[in-house]
Amino acid sequence: MHLHKYEKWWLVFGTGTLIAFLIILGIGAFHSGSHPNNSRKTIDYERVEDFEPFNNPGVHKVEGKDWDYEVVLIASAFNYNPAEIELPLNAKVKFIATTKDVIHGFQATGTNINMMLEPGYISEYTTVVNKTGEYLIVCNEYCGTGHAYMYSKLKVVDPNAANDSE
Numbered sequence: 001m002h003l004h005k006y007e008k009w010w011l012v013f014g015t016g017t018l019i020a021f022l023i024i025l026g027i028g029a030f031h032s033g034s035h036p037n038n039s040r041k042t043i044d045y046e047r048v049e050d051f052e053p054f055n056n057p058g059v060h061k062v063e064g065k066d067w068d069y070e071v072v073l074i075a076s077a078f079n080y081n082p083a084e085i086e087l088p089l090n091a092k093v094k095f096i097a098t099t100k101d102v103i104h105g106f107q108a109t110g111t112n113i114n115m116m117l118e119p120g121y122i123s124e125y126t127t128v129v130n131k132t133g134e135y136l137i138v139c140n141e142y143c144g145t146g147h148a149y150m151y152s153k154l155k156v157v158d159p160n161a162a163n164d165s166e
């Protein structure tokens, strides 16, 4: 096969740029220790329920910490435990989450809560919920056939607001 001189140059240039790009990206990622969402803590993903705090998933009020509530959450195909999260307005909350099987996402739409949950790692995120409302929680990492049905709800309620229904 005969290649024109310029064609060869383009091939070399194209391949060269691609390799240079991947090397730069690789060095950058390793150098800065890129890893999703603070997930440096590890766990045996096949036995998450055997370990603290995942032996007791749910919303817990805590004392003597820098945050007021902890949401301990386990994701698995295709649901979340707890199935629904309710928090009082202006609570400082630490989300502590992991997955029992494959990679899942945990994103509360309309808020800045968005974590990637990887098997074997614990993802943590601390924030203040400062807007009342109901927020849809979705899995934003494709995890299998039930992915589209993997959702949950975050309710932020104002404990001081008058409750008309009572």
Ligand SMILES: [Cu+2]
Binding pocket: 104, 105, 139, 140, 141, 142, 143, 144, 147, 148, 150
């Ligand atoms: Cu999913």
